Amino acid sequence: MTKMKIAPSILTADFSNLRSELETIQSADWLHLDVMDGHFVPNITFGPKMVADLSQYTDLVLDVHLMISEPEKYIADFVKAGADYVTVHQETSVHLHRIIHMIKDLGAKAGVALNPATPVYTLEHILSDLDMVLIMSVNPGFGGQSFIPSSLDKIRWVHEKSQQLGLTDLEIQVDGGVNLKTAKAVIDAGATCLVAGSAVISAADRAKAIYLLRNAGVELV
Ligand code: DX5
Ligand code: ZN
Secondary structure: OOOOEEEEEOOOOOHHHHHHHHHOOOOOOEEEEEEEEOOOOOOEOOOHHHHHHHHOOOOOEEEEEEEOOOHHHOHHHHHHOOOOEEEEEHHHOOOHHHHHHHHHHOOOEEEEEEOOOOOHHHHOOOHHHOOEEEEEOOOOOOOOOOOOOOHHHHHHHHHHHHHHOOOOOOEEEEEOOOOOOOHHHHHHHOOOEEEEOHHHHOOOOHHHHHHHHHOOOOOOO
């Protein structure tokens, strides 16, 4: 079994102290960076400069989740800032195929995120072009919301399709309400990467929270 990837989100961390916040999550695999524009989602966070600045202080894979309208206008800036993965929302991307290939041509890995109400089969004809599918298990915009159980069917669909198509490198990332209560079901459904905001950031021992999440799907014998 391959190691489960844990991607803490700094959305609920102390933005005035991000450099030291980053030190507390270095045992993770990826750093999930939630970019919000106050238009596609009802919240505003940060842009490419923050990604570039943080990249100086971590070796974690930089995983940029763009919750912004017209993402194509900013993709090059985020790749230049050091993004390893750039994920756009299906709902913001009319010409999704073009945008995915723009990300790849710039040298980053390309992901597509789906809101809870967006049918997963909208990705059927683009799945083999993708490096990652991000199943949103809350409505994007805020940390600390409750996991929406119907997301599990969507994770299963991506897992099964990727197996049928032999897409062994496709990452299946799940974002929203992932914690020690929900992680096992998410992993069992086929997730390969768990985003965890409040489950890590609110924990007294963040390294322990990362360890426990990573092993949430491992059966103890
Ligand atoms: C929500 C963001 C998430 C968020 C997750 O719009 O995309 O990455 O930080 O936070 P939790 O894990 O607290 O639901
Ligand atoms: Zn996110």
